[in-house]
Amino acid sequence: MIVEEIINSSIARIRKIRDKDYKKQVLKRFDSLKDFLDSKLLEIYNRIPGKKINRFYRELLDLYIGWENVLYAKRRINFIRKKVFDFYNLYRNRVRILRDRNEISKVGREFYGRVFSLLRRNKKAFLIYSEIEKFYRRIPKIKDLPTIVITGLPNVGKSTLLKRLTGSEPEIQPYPFTTKDIMVGYIRSVYSDIQVLDVPGIMDREFDRMNRIEKRAILALKYLANLIVYVIDLTETCGYSVKEQENVLRRIKDNFNLDIVIYFSKTDLFSDNEWKKMEDFVDRNKLRYFYDKDELVKYIIGFIKEKKLFV
Ligand SMILES: Nc1nc2c(ncn2[C@@H]2O[C@H](COP(=O)(O)OP(=O)(O)OP(=O)(O)O)[C@@H](O)[C@H]2O)c(=O)[nH]1
Ligand SMILES: [Mg+2]
Incomplete structure (x- = not known):
């Protein structure tokens, strides 16, 4: 669910970007996709607790979701972020040396295809993330009070x-x-x-x-x-x-x-x-x-x- 939402809003953003120069348009679209995913994934990464969490929350999360799942999701989201960056560099460099519109368009489609299938293949990490969000909504903020x-x-x-x-x-x-x-x-x-x-x-x-x-x-x-x-x-x-x-x-x-x-x-x-x-x-x-x-x-x-x- 969350993966498809991210993909849909990426596509909506990309489509808005236009330029008379086709190659420029493609490169701008690449930038936009990379920036959007980077900030989205960083936001998710930061929302997932890590090893610094206190013991009460860690053990409680373990009961609700499984602590190893939480750690898995955090590692995975970080990996996806890096991978998006790799694809971006790879395909941007490819487009840069091309002149033919069809060729550029083909490379463009390949970039989007690989990025989106990367996200889809890692559905599990995003599902765990939504479980964590659900957990935060259910469990009140415990304050440092008597x-x-x-x-x-x-x-x-x-x-x-x-x-x-x-x-x-x-x-x-x-x-x-x-x-x-x-x-x-x-x-x-x-x-x-x-x-x-x-x-x-x-x-x-x-x-x-x-x-x-x-x-x-x-x-x-x-x-x-x-x-x-x-x-x-x-x-x-x-x-x-x-x-x-x-x-x-x-x-x-x-x-x-x-x-x-x-x-x-x-x-x-x-x-x-x-x-x-x-x-x-x-x-x-x-x-x-x-x-x-x-x-x-x-x-x-x-x-x-x-x-x-x-x-
Ligand atoms: N007459 C009367 N009924 C009470 C009193 N306290 C609780 N009840 C009733 O006992 C039932 C259980 O009350 P809860 O406060 O939900 O009990 P709980 O210990 O929180 O229950 P769990 O969350 O299921 O563990 C409800 O029907 C309450 O209305 C009381 O002082 N007098
Ligand atoms: Mg009760």
């Missing part, structure tokens, strides 16, 4: 909490796996903004057995979190038992050396039974807990301040 990651099982109310904390508008649905990418919102404080990330739900299984979508959440915990807010749905309307939710919590505790607080969601649905379950849960797990979002915000700001994380 960062809270909201995590928990699917459907427990993570995105609802993000919305309540930050006023952002993530998709919220009554079924699991609604959030597939990483969502971001900000808590404004007098010190600086605090970045809050809402990530896909994770299931009760070993981290290395998780699917690609769950692994996105793990990467956010691994590379970005200063504090984890673990959401627990004691009503179990999420479809998962408290036991399963506790297992995942334990796994996170054991694998990440990070501060964790609990947020109990859906308290508007609580009966006496759930309030009792909350007491038991807190007794067992000895973690700081919240069910009021204003209290949680206050705590988060205090935490960031105490840990000197404000930038």
Whole structure:
């Protein structure tokens, strides 16, 4: 798709160039094609991340596209750029020594033919590039700010909490796996903004057995979190038992050396039974807990301040 678009706009540009002197016209067209492709390919090359990218984005790109594909595309685009330049030099020199209009026209067609088939043969690199562009549209820009990651099982109310904390508008649905990418919102404080990330739900299984979508959440915990807010749905309307939710919590505790607080969601649905379950849960797990979002915000700001994380 993208290759054909590039070819079509090249042709449109070339056709606009006219000169009374046929040979001059052909040479000007060559220049135009070379310049256009050179800037287009350089733009693409620069949009494709390279080895200098940070580890979070690199591993995330690896999950979405495959890091080796990204590197392949970057190398390939660079190669195509050089090759276009080679063809340009070769065919320009050929045209220069010709006088016959038919001969010039033939060499001209050969130049365009080789350049366009070079692009078409490398469709894969351009396809990977469009995947990268899609990735950039899906993944928010992660800023260098103190960062809270909201995590928990699917459907427990993570995105609802993000919305309540930050006023952002993530998709919220009554079924699991609604959030597939990483969502971001900000808590404004007098010190600086605090970045809050809402990530896909994770299931009760070993981290290395998780699917690609769950692994996105793990990467956010691994590379970005200063504090984890673990959401627990004691009503179990999420479809998962408290036991399963506790297992995942334990796994996170054991694998990440990070501060964790609990947020109990859906308290508007609580009966006496759930309030009792909350007491038991807190007794067992000895973690700081919240069910009021204003209290949680206050705590988060205090935490960031105490840990000197404000930038
Ligand atoms: N009554 C009530 N429902 C809630 C509350 N929080 C979330 N829900 C409902 O629970 C369902 C799941 O909420 P989400 O916020 O999408 O849950 P999530 O954890 O982001 O889910 P995934 O993205 O699929 O992992 C939705 O139907 C919400 O409306 C709450 O405090 N009270
Ligand atoms: Mg969600």
